[in-house]
Amino acid sequence: MKKFLKKLFKYRIYLLMLAPAVIYTLVFAYYPMTGIVMAFKKYNYAGGIWGSPWNGFENFRFFFKSGQALKVTRNTVLYNVLFIVCGTAVQVAVAVFLTEIHNKWFKKISQSMMFLPYFISWVIVGVMAFNLFSSDYGFANRIITALGGTKIPFYTTPAAWPMILLFFNIWKGVGYGSVMYLAAIMGVDTSIYEAAAIDGANVFQRIFRVTIPSIMPTMVILFLMNIGGIFRGNFDMFYNLVGNNGLLFDYTDVIDTLAMRALISSNNFGMSAAIGLFQSILCFITVLLANKLVSIYDKDYTLF
Amino acid sequence: MKKGLALLLATAMTVGLLAGCGNGGSGQSSAGGSTTAAASGGGSSESSGSGAADNSGSSAAEDGAIDLSEHVDLKMYLIGDRTPDFDEVYAEINKILEEKLNCSISVDFLSWGEHDTKYSLLFSSGEDFDLIFTAPGWCHYQQTVALGGLYPLSEEFIQTYAPGIWEVLPEVAWQQAAIDGQVYMVPNFQQEFGQDVLAVRGDLLEKYGMTDIRNWEDIRKFYLACAADGIYAGQGGPWYTWFRSLGYTGLAGSPKSGETVMIHYDQPDDMNVYYLLDWDGFSEYCHQMKEMADAGCWSSDVLNSADERQTGLLTGRAATMVWNLGSCVTYAKQANAEHPEWNITVCDPLAERQKAPNKYTTNGIGINISSKHKERAMMALNEFYCNPAIQDLAMLGIEGKHWRAVGDNQYEVIDESNFGVNNNCNWGWTNETIRREEYIADMTPLDEKQKELLETWKADIREDIHPYENFSFDPTNVSTQFAAVEAAMGSYYDPLLNGLVDDVDASIEALRQAMDSAGMQDILDEINRQLEEYMATLN
Numbered sequence: 152m153k154k155f156l157k158k159l160f161k162y163r164i165y166l167l168m169l170a171p172a173v174i175y176t177l178v179f180a181y182y183p184m185t186g187i188v189m190a191f192k193k194y195n196y197a198g199g200i201w202g203s204p205w206n207g208f209e210n211f212r213f214f215f216k217s218g219q220a221l222k223v224t225r226n227t228v229l230y231n232v233l234f235i236v237c238g239t240a241v242q243v244a245v246a247v248f249l250t251e252i253h254n255k256w257f258k259k260i261s262q263s264m265m266f267l268p269y270f271i272s273w274v275i276v277g278v279m280a281f282n283l284f285s286s287d288y289g290f291a292n293r294i295i296t297a298l299g300g301t302k303i304p305f306y307t308t309p310a311a312w313p314m315i316l317l318f319f320n321i322w323k324g325v326g327y328g329s330v331m332y333l334a335a336i337m338g339v340d341t342s343i344y345e346a347a348a349i350d351g352a353n354v355f356q357r358i359f360r361v362t363i364p365s366i367m368p369t370m371v372i373l374f375l376m377n378i379g380g381i382f383r384g385n386f387d388m389f390y391n392l393v394g395n396n397g398l399l400f401d402y403t404d405v406i407d408t409l410a411m412r413a414l415i416s417s418n419n420f421g422m423s424a425a426i427g428l429f430q431s432i433l434c435f436i437t438v439l440l441a442n443k444l445v446s447i448y449d450k451d452y453t454l455f
Numbered sequence: 456m457k458k459g460l461a462l463l464l465a466t467a468m469t470v471g472l473l474a475g476c477g478n479g480g481s482g483q484s485s486a487g488g489s490t491t492a493a494a495s496g497g498g499s500s501e502s503s504g505s506g507a508a509d510n511s512g513s514s515a516a517e518d519g520a521i522d523l524s525e526h527v528d529l530k531m532y533l534i535g536d537r538t539p540d541f542d543e544v545y546a547e548i549n550k551i552l553e554e555k556l557n558c559s560i561s562v563d564f565l566s567w568g569e570h571d572t573k574y575s576l577l578f579s580s581g582e583d584f585d586l587i588f589t590a591p592g593w594c595h596y597q598q599t600v601a602l603g604g605l606y607p608l609s610e611e612f613i614q615t616y617a618p619g620i621w622e623v624l625p626e627v628a629w630q631q632a633a634i635d636g637q638v639y640m641v642p643n644f645q646q647e648f649g650q651d652v653l654a655v656r657g658d659l660l661e662k663y664g665m666t667d668i669r670n671w672e673d674i675r676k677f678y679l680a681c682a683a684d685g686i687y688a689g690q691g692g693p694w695y696t697w698f699r700s701l702g703y704t705g706l707a708g709s710p711k712s713g714e715t716v717m718i719h720y721d722q723p724d725d726m727n728v729y730y731l732l733d734w735d736g737f738s739e740y741c742h743q744m745k746e747m748a749d750a751g752c753w754s755s756d757v758l759n760s761a762d763e764r765q766t767g768l769l770t771g772r773a774a775t776m777v778w779n780l781g782s783c784v785t786y787a788k789q790a791n792a793e794h795p796e797w798n799i800t801v802c803d804p805l806a807e808r809q810k811a812p813n814k815y816t817t818n819g820i821g822i823n824i825s826s827k828h829k830e831r832a833m834m835a836l837n838e839f840y841c842n843p844a845i846q847d848l849a850m851l852g853i854e855g856k857h858w859r860a861v862g863d864n865q866y867e868v869i870d871e872s873n874f875g876v877n878n879n880c881n882w883g884w885t886n887e888t889i890r891r892e893e894y895i896a897d898m899t900p901l902d903e904k905q906k907e908l909l910e911t912w913k914a915d916i917r918e919d920i921h922p923y924e925n926f927s928f929d930p931t932n933v934s935t936q937f938a939a940v941e942a943a944m945g946s947y948y949d950p951l952l953n954g955l956v957d958d959v960d961a962s963i964e965a966l967r968q969a970m971d972s973a974g975m976q977d978i979l980d981e982i983n984r985q986l987e988e989y990m991a992t993l994n
Contacts, residue, residue: 195603196578197824213938218972219945278761285756287772306759307955396758397946398955404945413942416712417930418575418598422938 189424210425219409224382227405231381233313234320238328239370239377241321246332246366247358266326276319277391284315309402316392316403320385328373335369336362371445371452378441382433384408406430521616527558527831531586531820532577533880534594537564540852540873548848552838558831560586564880570594578604581825585832588883589640589821591632591814591927596640596821597708601931605639606822606829616833617641619841623886628815631925636992641836642815645887648912649813650805651695654783654790656774657798659686668802671700675743677774682750687773690764691757692744692953696777696804701736703729708928709982710940711948715975716928716982720921721808728923728986730979732967741963744954757953768799784905791901801904809917814925818882839884846889849881865894926989933981936974943973 159166186200193206214220245265252258268276283290284305292302305311339362347357384405393403395412410426438454446453541562549559563584565573574595577584589596589605599605614621620641628642653668655677660666663680665673674693681688694714698704702721705713706728717729717736731737747753753773754760765786767773771794776786780801787799820836822829839845851858851866852874858866868876876893895902930937947956947966956962 196599197603199579199581209935213935213942216935216939216973217942218939218969219942281756281759281761285754285759287754287756304755306756394759394761395945395949397948398758398950400946409942409945412945413938415571416598416941417934417938418595418602419934419938420575420579420602422934 186424187428189421190428191425192421194420206421210419210421211429213413213422214410214426214429217409217413219404222401223384223404223406223409226403227382227384227407230313230316230384230405231377233317235374235377235381237317238321238324239374241325242328243332243363243366243370245325245329246336247362249329249333250336250362251354251358262326262329264326265329268323268325269327271323273387273391276323276388277394280315280319280392306396307398309399312393312399312402316388319392320388331369331373332366335366339365368452372454375438375441375445375454379434379438381437382406382430386411521830521834523557523831525557527828529558529560529586529828529832529835530584531560531562531588532565532584533562533588533883534565534567534570535878535880536566537562538874538879540857541879544848544852544857544874544879547853548839548845551842551845552835555838555842556831556834558828558835560835575599575602575604578602578823583825583827584823585826585828586820586822586836588818588880590818591707591816592712596816596819597634597927597929599821600634600639601929601934604824606824606826608638608641608822608833612833613638613641616830617837617840619837623841623888624815627920627925631814631816631927632819634927634929640816640819640821641840641883643818643883643885644815644840645885645890646812646913646916647817648810648909649779649817650803650810650912651777652780652783652908653802653804654768654776654778654787654799655802656768657800658796659684659774660800667806668804669806670804671697674804675747678747678752679750681774682747682752685751687754687767688747688752689773689775689777690760690762690767691753692740692747693777693804694740694952697740698736700805700808702808703734703736704924706923706928706982707926708930710930710937710975710978711944713928715940715944715970716979718921718923720811720924723919723921725921726990728979728982730975732963732970738959738963741951741954741956741959744952745956745959746954748954753953755955758949758955769793771797780905780908784901787901788899799901801901801908803908806911809915810912811917811920811924818885820883836884840886841889843889846884846886847891849879849884850877850890852876860891861894864891866891867894867896922990922993923986926986928982928985930978930981933974933978936977939973940970940975940978943969 189200189203190210191205191207192200192203193209194200194203198204249258249262252261282288284292286292286302286304286306289305291305296302303311305315343361343365344357347361352360384407386405386407389403389405389408390411393399393408406426406429410423414423442453442455545560545562552558552560565577575598576582577587578599587605588594589599591597596605623644624642628644629638632638632640632642653674655668659681660668660677662684663677665677665680668674668677674696678688698717702719703717704720706716706718707713709716715731717731717734719725719727719729748755764778765776765782768776768786769790776783778786783801787801790797790799822832826832839849847854847866854860855869857870857874858868858876861867898906944966947962947969950956951959951962951966
């Protein structure tokens with residue numbers, strides 16, 4: 152005990168520096184977690200979170216009873232896999248291109264342009280999409296008809312939507328996402344490139360033999376972090392682009408939008424909490440599994 | 456060692472937090488217990504805080520005089536946006552309240568855009584307020600009651616603290632507000648017709664050789680004529696007009712805003728409820744819609760369109776708009792001002808049916824369960840409801856500034872820009888026995904038409920009200936099935952209503968299966984059970 156106090160005193164500055172992070176995590180990550188109990192309660196205003204009566208797993212039932220659980224879970228995961236894989240590929244590609252471009256002005260301007268969509272809210276993106284794809288006044292259909300084709304009714308054609316959603320997701324995230332990889336590439340020791348150049352490596356060999364392997368740890372860590380949200384649909388995106396258009400739901404309905412539709416009229420706190428908990432548990436398991444798999448490949452790349 | 460230290464620290468803090476929560480929790484639960492106790496005790500109120508005031512209050516109630524010695528600041532939540540002169544008007548109202556009840560009232564607004572999300576937060580976050588606007592169906596009444604957010608108003612409580620309201624409101628108004636036999640809101644009192652009508656392009660009516668739209672056949676004819684002419688007729692399938700034209704209406708509180716279970720309002724002795732998918736009218740409607748949508752009566756994008764009801768008409772993209780009479784006239788005037796050649800008029804597509812006024816519960820006010828001044832809140836509400844001076848102020852603003860009195864019971868607008876007439880969420884206490892009517896000096900053809908329609912409706916009011924029309928389903932016992940059904944309907948329901956599916960019968964069948972597996976039958980059973988109980992209380 153004495154030894155412990157001694158150490159406490161010895162490292163007091165470090166501990167003090169650590170304190171804000173610890174407190175932040177406790178207050179904003181651990182304390183709210185106590186709200187999980189709501190998923191197992193029949194919430195009422197008078198009882199609040201703690202005083203309301205328990206009702207076991209009742210709150211989870213509506214999700215499975217709706218008959219949509221499998222479909223929306225599948226959609227959520229597939230979309231996220233698509234977004235993570237394609238998003239990472241495009242972001243890395245953009246980062247590599249940007250570092251290979253030596254014209255400073257062009258580089259700065261193109262990077263800013265790519266960053267811009269990140270600041271546009273999904274509500275606006277939804278309006279833009281409607282003006283692009285609506286059948287009466289949509290830009291896309293105007294071009295198609297001007298070229299002599301027949302209109303494509305995008306909003307009644309579900310199969311078109313995975314591509315549309317993927318496009319907007321990548322378009323919106325590429326500027327922000329590529330910054331991480333740009334930073335990672337900047338961190339690569341330039342002497343490696345010089346050595347490669349002396350050995351006669353061309354630009355492609357430089358990229359695939361030096362750059363990509365060097366930023367692999369960053370890619371893996373970001374990948375693992377993205378995996379952590381794989382059962383969470385990006386509600387803003389799906390709701391603003393698809394809305395309540397049932398015709399598209401087979402291809403576009405995700406867990407979050409389904410839960411919103413089911414609960415919007417009843418304000419059921421317990422069921423909302425249950426859906427959130429369901430997603431969190433699945434995400435937690437996925438992260439553990441993915442981390443395990445990564446550790447088999449290389450222990451240094453794991454998150455924890 | 457370091458790791459152990461971190462662990463210890465973390466544990467210590469977590470334990471501390473948990474202990475904190477535990478205390479808070481027990482405190483809250485005991486508070487909850489006492490509220491229910493107070494509620495079942497009838498007139499008396501909360502235990503915490505104002506115990507002394509309570510005692511004097513309840514004893515005073517027995518004596519017939521109510522103690523107002525303690526000054527109280529009340530807080531009320533309304534829906535909408537604060538107009539520029541709102542505070543000035545309410546300062547006037549407060550002068551009256553101070554004098555009569557030794558209290559003042561402050562108002563906060565939940566805007567139209569955010570009240571869906573913020574309404575429940577007011578209750579769950581324990582916000583301290585007394586009165587709140589509410590209404591079954593469109594303003595969270597059932598949901599809030601289901602979660603125990605509103606104070607149950609016993610007959611004795613109303614009679615004691617709001618004798619004026621008790622005198623004005625008919626028995627049936629309280630029946631409409633009752634959930635499981637208990638009233639939680641004070642409905643407004645007026646004969647208002649919420650009937651949807653059509654604002655129609657007069658030039659097109661003439662072009663297609665029609666003079667009016669009076670029934671479903673006319674609608675059909677006009678819609679198809681528009682489609683053939685290359686203009687959209689409307690912004691989707693006229694579903695409400697369809698079932699109402701057949702003499703049916705939705706059962707309040709059933710899933711999808713009451714559209715999944717129909718009652719035959721036209722036949723008050725028809726005690727059946729009709730499950731939407733077993734009702735012949737639904738399939739018939741969907742087939743007709745498919746035909747109309749394929750003809751091009753409305754855009755194939757309607758499900759994604761964020762257009763408001765009036766957008767199509769105002770921009771010239773659609774030939775009609777559907778809304779209540781007042782809104783249709785307002786927008787028709789606006790469109791006519793910009794395009795006089797359109798000559799927009801208003802038609803009643805249900806002209807051949809008698810009209811019944813809206814339920815009194817279309818607007819109303821409830822008392823927060825955790826309000827510390829329920830009695831005074833009720834008394835203040837009574838003033839809003841029955842004091843002509845306050846009624847005028849809240850509805851019209853300040854006399855001489857916003858409006859001018861014409862005779863005893865009419866008004867003329869002077870300046871509507873800073874305090875919209877009847878547009879400050881004053882609807883919860885509208886009392887038509889003291890409310891002023893508008894005086895219009897020079898009538899436009901649209902005003903004439905509006906007046907004519909209203910007079911026709913009022914002259915021929917539907918007296919035979921179906922008993923189920925005053926019933927409101929309480930889904931608490933089947934909340935799981937309710938949520939599942941609402942989720943399951945998403946893929947098929949709206950596309951069917953707007954004729955956007957490829958195969959109508961197959962889609963209806965798919966919808967039926969989805970709803971069945973989501974537990975629609977349980978909901979129907981519960982509805983039947985509650986209806987039986989409800990009918991038993993009536994006889």
